[in-house]
Amino acid sequence: MAVFLIYRLVRLQIICHQSCIGLRMGSAMVPGRIVDEGDRRDMDRPLLQVEKLKFRFRGQSQDVVEDISFRVGRNETLCIVGESGCGKSVTALALMGLLPRDSVRFGSGEIRFDGESFAPSDHDRIAAMRGDRMAMIFQEPMTSLNPAFRIGDQIAEAVEQHRKCGKAKARERAVEMLRRVGIPAPEQRMGEYPHQLSGGMRQRVMIAMALANDPELLIADEPTTALDVTVQAQILELIAELQAETGMGTIMITHDLGVVAEIATDVAVMYAGQVVEYGPAEAIFNDPQHPYTIGLMASVPSLTGPRRRLSTVPGSVPGIGQMPEGCRFSSRCPFAAPVCASRPDLAEIAPGHRAACHFAPLDQRLERRA
Amino acid sequence: MLNFLLRRVAIALPTVILISIFVFGLQKLLPGDPVLAMAGEERDPEVIEFLREKYRLNDPVPVQYLAWVKGALTGDLGISLRTNQPVTELIGQKLPVTIQLAVMALIFAMVIGIPAGILSAVKKGTVTDYVANVVALSGLSIPNFWLGIMLILLVAVNWQLLPASGYVPPSEDLWLSIKTMLMPAFVLGTALAATLMRHTRSAMLGVLKSDYVRTARAKGLAERRVILRHAFRNALTPIVTLTALLFGELIAGAVLTEQIFTIPGFGKLVVDAVFNRDYAVVQGIVLVTALGFIVMNILADAAYFVLNPRLRKQ
Numbered sequence: 032m033a034v035f036l037i038y039r040l041v042r043l044q045i046i047c048h049q050s051c052i053g054l055r056m057g058s059a060m061v062p063g064r065i066v067d068e069g070d071r072r073d074m075d076r077p078l079l080q081v082e083k084l085k086f087r088f089r090g091q092s093q094d095v096v097e098d099i100s101f102r103v104g105r106n107e108t109l110c111i112v113g114e115s116g117c118g119k120s121v122t123a124l125a126l127m128g129l130l131p132r133d134s135v136r137f138g139s140g141e142i143r144f145d146g147e148s149f150a151p152s153d154h155d156r157i158a159a160m161r162g163d164r165m166a167m168i169f170q171e172p173m174t175s176l177n178p179a180f181r182i183g184d185q186i187a188e189a190v191e192q193h194r195k196c197g198k199a200k201a202r203e204r205a206v207e208m209l210r211r212v213g214i215p216a217p218e219q220r221m222g223e224y225p226h227q228l229s230g231g232m233r234q235r236v237m238i239a240m241a242l243a244n245d246p247e248l249l250i251a252d253e254p255t256t257a258l259d260v261t262v263q264a265q266i267l268e269l270i271a272e273l274q275a276e277t278g279m280g281t282i283m284i285t286h287d288l289g290v291v292a293e294i295a296t297d298v299a300v301m302y303a304g305q306v307v308e309y310g311p312a313e314a315i316f317n318d319p320q321h322p323y324t325i326g327l328m329a330s331v332p333s334l335t336g337p338r339r340r341l342s343t344v345p346g347s348v349p350g351i352g353q354m355p356e357g358c359r360f361s362s363r364c365p366f367a368a369p370v371c372a373s374r375p376d377l378a379e380i381a382p383g384h385r386a387a388c389h390f391a392p393l394d395q396r397l398e399r400r401a
Numbered sequence: 402m403l404n405f406l407l408r409r410v411a412i413a414l415p416t417v418i419l420i421s422i423f424v425f426g427l428q429k430l431l432p433g434d435p436v437l438a439m440a441g442e443e444r445d446p447e448v449i450e451f452l453r454e455k456y457r458l459n460d461p462v463p464v465q466y467l468a469w470v471k472g473a474l475t476g477d478l479g480i481s482l483r484t485n486q487p488v489t490e491l492i493g494q495k496l497p498v499t500i501q502l503a504v505m506a507l508i509f510a511m512v513i514g515i516p517a518g519i520l521s522a523v524k525k526g527t528v529t530d531y532v533a534n535v536v537a538l539s540g541l542s543i544p545n546f547w548l549g550i551m552l553i554l555l556v557a558v559n560w561q562l563l564p565a566s567g568y569v570p571p572s573e574d575l576w577l578s579i580k581t582m583l584m585p586a587f588v589l590g591t592a593l594a595a596t597l598m599r600h601t602r603s604a605m606l607g608v609l610k611s612d613y614v615r616t617a618r619a620k621g622l623a624e625r626r627v628i629l630r631h632a633f634r635n636a637l638t639p640i641v642t643l644t645a646l647l648f649g650e651l652i653a654g655a656v657l658t659e660q661i662f663t664i665p666g667f668g669k670l671v672v673d674a675v676f677n678r679d680y681a682v683v684q685g686i687v688l689v690t691a692l693g694f695i696v697m698n699i700l701a702d703a704a705y706f707v708l709n710p711r712l713r714k715q
Contacts, residue, residue, distance in 0.1 A: 176616065179634045
């Protein structure tokens with residue numbers, strides 16, 4: 032019962048939060064509406080819920096990703112942030128079932144997609160949804176399209192695969208998608224090869240391909256990292272627009288906190304294969320509780336205020352097999368204490384806001400000290 | 402495309418000229434005098450002189466070369482010193498035999514080598530991969546003559562399924578022609594299949610790691626389609642190159658195999674010509690072989706055009 036109540040509270044928080052972010056962002060969110068009983072049931076059921084996902088690669092002594100849990104609702108954007116090598120990309124690939132089958136060992140975990148529950152190792156179930164109900168775009172638009180085929184055929188192929196429609200219908204859809212992602216003269220572009228397009232255009236093609244089957248979930252793995260800054264903004268705007276149109280849930284993997292601030296509904300901060308802080312975007316930005324999150328926030332240069340030396344998180348992420356016992360961040364943490372030798376739980380410190388730190392919430396600790 | 406091909410041909414021309422000079426020069430360096438061989442036991446000086454005159458062997462070497470080139474351009478490669486047949490005619494008789502053998506061997510090589518390569522790349526590190534590699538290694542290390550003799554013994558003598566040796570032109574009896582050529586083509590093909598398999602495997606391993614293969618999987622395509630369409634298409638370039646080179650090699654003749662199966666092909670012609678100092682025939686054969694290599698290379702280049710859209714624009 033208590034769990035259920037907390038759960039309802041979390042949901043309420045997220046819904047409230049969504050509306051206030053919606054106000055802030057203006058465009059990307061659906062207009063507020065009166066929630067009736069049926070709707071509420073629908074909204075209580077998140078689009079995607081990941082519970083304690085855990086896996087390692089063959090021959091490794093420690094898990095690459097440990098006890099990852101998060102949820103994504105329809106029309107929401109979950110941003111997964113963290114340094115390179117923290118496990119964000121492999122988590123996404125695992126959700127898509129794109130990790131090499133023979134080398135990945137799933138420890139535990141459960142994925143619930145639209146109420147259906149299955150194990151992360153259930154490749155067949157995941158494969159059936161891939162490209163249809165959930166789609167992914169990647170970091171490297173330059174190499175993610177097949178150089179040997181025309182882009183039109185590559186998009187149409189995805190449509191044909193899942194809709195079982197004829198070639199002509201699939202091509203029509205491909206043209207429509209190219210138009211929707213803002214590619215001029217889509218009919219002519221259909222016949223072009225990837226090498227004839229710029230990076231930004233290729234990423235648009237990737238988005239067109241991913242969204243061609245109206246997926247309910249879009250996973251975007253650093254979709255703007257390889258692009259020019261001006262193009263980055265266009266691509267993010269495009270994703271936000273398409274999300275508003277289709278109501279899909281989005282997981283955005285990024286290490287760019289500026290991007291997070293712009294689009295996130297919820298944020299999961301990952302460090303060394305674990306989620307160290309998780310909660311509504313506003314809470315994470317206004318009241319970061321994990322020392323690593325605080326470090327990340329502090330390392331973003333500010334446009335206003337006095338110019339000062341950029342702060343960094345000292346050290347680097349320990350490799351697999353060299354993780355400290357207990358809290359994995361303890362080797363770099365300025366607050367590290369003997370208690371950190373035991374592993375902190377990802378505990379709820381405010382409704383919907385969780386942090387994996389013995390000292391969270393920090394206010395409490397400061398009060399205790401005083 | 403046409404432009405590109407014309408350029409390739411233009412680049413090939415000097416190669417052909419160099420090869421012809423080289424071939425002609427080497428011949429002159431070979432020890433032994435064909436006229437002495439022809440003149441017989443008595444070595445009558447008059448006969449020798451007559452023969453030298455007839456074959457223009459008294460002219461300076463460059464003049465001989467130019468005369469040969471002039472003839473070659475009009476399709477006249479001279480006359481065999483041994484059989485008195487025109488070289489063009491000899492080659493015209495043997496080349497189709499060798500081409501048939503080469504094509505059939507190559508089909509065997511591709512049908513065995515390419516799927517085995519794909520399979521062992523996809524199943525890398527598994528039992529399938531190891532088995533394919535062991536089989537490939539044995540294919541490479543078993544000598545053709547041994548495999549040929551064993552096959553004749555088993556298939557032709559014991560089981561009496563196929564003719565043991567000989568050659569039937571396809572125009573006479575197509576089915577019998579293919580049947581007769583089956584064993585020698587298989588013997589040649591298995592060795593090439595091993596090479597082809599190794600190259601296919603490594604090309605596929607590279608491509609399977611690429612981002613666009615991941616994209617194809619992310620689209621939800623069946624694994625079969627991902628591998629055969631998205632990956633294999635991009636792994637084809639090195640495979641095509643290798644196949645073209647292998648074909649060139651096959652045209653040069655498979656002496657041993659032709660000997661074992663008594664096939665009247667190019668290989669036998671070469672050996673006979675070299676042993677008998679049959680200059681004109683050796684020159685003709687080497688020239689045709691070199692041309693064959695060059696044509697195959699140009700064809701391979703043309704294939705890149707079809708395979709790689711990035712080349713088309715330039």
